[in-house]
Amino acid sequence: MSVTEAGATIWLTGLPSAGKTTIAYELAGRLREGGHRVEVLDGDEIREFLSAGLGFSREDRHTNVQRIGFVAELLAANGVKALVPVIAPYADSRAAVRKRHQSEGTAYLEVHVATPVEVCSVRDVKGLYAKQAAGEISGLTGVDDPYEAPDAPDLRIESHTQTVQESAASLLALLTERGLA
Numbered sequence: 640m641s642v643t644e645a646g647a648t649i650w651l652t653g654l655p656s657a658g659k660t661t662i663a664y665e666l667a668g669r670l671r672e673g674g675h676r677v678e679v680l681d682g683d684e685i686r687e688f689l690s691a692g693l694g695f696s697r698e699d700r701h702t703n704v705q706r707i708g709f710v711a712e713l714l715a716a717n718g719v720k721a722l723v724p725v726i727a728p729y730a731d732s733r734a735a736v737r738k739r740h741q742s743e744g745t746a747y748l749e750v751h752v753a754t755p756v757e758v759c760s761v762r763d764v765k766g767l768y769a770k771q772a773a774g775e776i777s778g779l780t781g782v783d784d785p786y787e788a789p790d791a792p793d794l795r796i797e798s799h800t801q802t803v804q805e806s807a808a809s810l811l812a813l814l815t816e817r818g819l820a
């Protein structure tokens with residue numbers, strides 16, 4: 640009989656272009672090399688399927704985060720490292736996901752990819768900051784829509800002062816410290 644590996648949800652919250660997806664995939668690669676089972680639940684893909692039809696109102700953002708949290712918990716409870724690079728702008732939405740994990744006895748780590756908006760808006764991977772500045776869109780998290788930064792994340796990553804590899808290494812160190820990797 641094999642013993643089920645310790646799963647966990649690792650939620651990377653932060654502004655658009657903060658580096659959540661980039662760091663998550665770097666970590667995913669390292670974990671897979673180490674023989675772990677990994678799933679990345681990325682915001683954009685999820686919005687196409689699991690959260691199709693949801694928009695960007697406070698309520699829809701909350702629903703989106705709860706759905707993703709539900710799936711992540713199921714995966715994590717079955718030995719998967721569920722990496723979730725999703726903005727999740729509201730503290731109460733994130734708290735509800737944490738609570739759900741706690742009540743199921745499933746490990747949950749909150750990581751704040753704390754890249755300042757000035758850096759994110761220069762990176763502007765999807766051109767959203769430029770569109771907002773040009774008045775083509777509104778409701779951009781961290782600019783004209785709220786972002787409630789975590790008060791006490793399990794880890795804060797300063798992506799503007801370290802490389803992607805260093806960020807992934809610090810995450811891996813945290814997982815090791817918690818007995819999860």
Ligand SMILES: Nc1ncnc2c1ncn2[C@@H]1O[C@H](COP(=O)(O)OP(=O)(O)OP(=O)(O)O)[C@@H](O)[C@H]1O
Nearest residue numbers: 654655656657658659660661762764798801802803
């Ligand atoms: N040190 C760094 N850490 C992370 N990303 C970096 C770093 N330096 C530069 N980048 C670049 O910043 C960009 C971050 O984009 P990424 O798609 O990962 O952001 P995101 O947080 O997932 O945004 P979104 O919420 O829009 O999906 C990438 O193009 C990445 O290569």
Ligand SMILES: [Mg+2]
Nearest residue numbers: 659660682724
């Ligand atoms: Mg992303």
